[in-house]
Amino acid sequence: MTFVMRLDDNGHYKKHGGKGMMISQKDSFLAVQGASRIQNTGGIKMVKIENLVKRYGSLLALDHFNIEVKEGEIFGLLGPNGSGKTTAINCILSLLKFDRGSIRIMGEEMTPDNYRVKREIGIVMQDVAVFEELNVWDNIDCFCGLYVKDKKKRRELVEEAIRFVGLEDYRKSYPKKLSGGLLRRLNIACGIAHKPKLIIMDEPTVAVDPQSRNRILEGICELNRQGSTIIYTSHYMEEVEQICTRIAIMDHGRSIAVGTKEQLKSMIKTGETVTIEAVVLGEKALSDIRELPHVFDMTYSGQTLTVRCTGAQHNLVRILNYLQNREIPFGRVFSELPTLNDVFLEITGKQLRD
């Protein structure tokens, strides 16, 4: 069953479409890492999308999509491919028509002619969007020039952008000579050179090597520290977890849950997932493990046991004690705290990577 969780005015999550569930927001804030980032989330609304509906013929791409992005946030849009992330971004940028709803950026309605607002936005497209015929410097200058007319100032901004993405040695290189990672960095430099207040990044790390990916993610955090609000879409939950201050999980064109990663994880039942490999269990043992305290779900397949427990402590110890007491041999053991994939799984009944 799919249901939607939203933060209400009192700071509680409400589950829509299923049995009601109230979770205190207070506890989840205590565990937040990088508290300084969270403090920014109380700021002015940078982007507000209400009831956005977008259809492609009979396909409903955005289904009453709602988000609010506050100034200073790195706001993540997380969802599997086809969940509507890019469609939402294109609507925000006023490139796509939509059937219903409203989009406000910096308090103003976003329209194709709202050049004042557009001037404050930087875009990093999912596909690398640079001119093959221009070298690195010219590409950045070309896009920066759409926003900044003053040549001297632009020259400084271009140099700054080149340094920022680490392309100092490639100023005169043409895109076809750059590796995938360097190309992605150029793509980012073209979008951020004019120092926009709002940066929209649509899966900027797709097909990028780990080294470049880390550099890009560090760069995004740095841009945020410098004052830019960032909307970051991805289907890589690790990236979103790593850099985003708040996250909207999307599925079938809807934001099914919104909050910090801790808030999202606290919404679900799973507190710990224990996986034990190379273990041979009979019906009796499986039944006993299922009956252990805090165990609410269990799967056993190919001699691998996966046990989901609620957030209580000592789950792993209890399970291992049971196996040792009955002299049941086992292989490697893993204990994982809940991930955003668990959140997605529990809400939608399917894996984020499906």
Added chain:
Amino acid sequence: MLHLMKYSLLTKVKNISAIFWPLIFPLLLATMMYFAVGTMEESDFETIPVALVAETDLSKGERGVQTEEVFQAFLSSVETDSELIHVEEMTGEQALKALENREVKGIFYSGSEPSLTVGSNGLAETILQMLLESYSEGKQTLEDIARLHPEGMEAAVRQMAQSASAVEQVSLGGRTTNGSAQAFYAVIGMACLYGCFLGFGSAMEIQANLTALAARRCAGPVHRLKMVFSEIIVCFGLHFANTLILLAYMKYILRLEFAGSYAEMVPVLLVGSMIGVTMGIFITSIGKTKEGVKIGIMLAFSMTFSFLAGMMNVETKNLIDRHAPFINRINPAALISDALYCLNVYDAPKRYAQDIVILSVLCVLLAAGTFLIIRRKRYGSI
């Protein structure tokens, strides 16, 4: 706007595939045509045999006799000054028989209103018709000269005959021809239309539903019309330069000699370049088909237009002129080729002007159509 134009120009100049079709391909084609068509024409071209039947209009007295004399003098001058026609005086009966036996291509009747009878349609018959039209246009002047200043008659007839016999003066690569000229004009027409590839490139970079690059540009704070204008200006300027290079190549490298003034050919290239560019932007702007499909459509259009304009076989244009003239009146390649032919062969300024006007109207229609499509600012899908 200058910033947009600067980078638009840079990207186009550095893009080999973008300049291949509008510039390199026409140069190659002109070179190949120089060796192929020129040689062929050398052996094909022959003096046109024509019969002259005297039909003195006695009812008009001295005036009728004078008209007949003036016309005969005109034909005689064309025959003497060039080898374009060979005139043989015959009776009406003999002339018709000769025409039937294909011994002559046409019969001129030299009455008070000279007329022409031909047995079929073709290049030779067209030339005879043009000769008659040239005479008719200057007839009154010649008759006035004959009446008032008979001593200047010979010079006047010679002057007019020179104008009418421009066909003979067209010497391409040292080879006497007019059919090959038509083919070269069709190449120029095709080159103009190949500006569509520059227009195509521009449309791909300014319509958000076509490429990510265009989407990024459209998301920026630049007014759509400013973007479109800068692209059109750059494409047009660049392609106009392409066509001038082609013309210079024909003149200085291939050493083709055009009878008309080069300056008069420039307006044709100007409008032709514009129509090529607008056609490209227009076709690319329609719908959201794949890049390859759009290129295919453009190639199909420009090649078909060029074929109908007589690029592959000069008779094609003549055939269409005879059986479906409307097609060539709206075919940009045929209009460009025809305008050049008017300048260099027919010496028909009215028709030249008409061609330019039609081309300009087509240009405006295509540009207006493009704006109607491109002014759309949000797309249904990207």
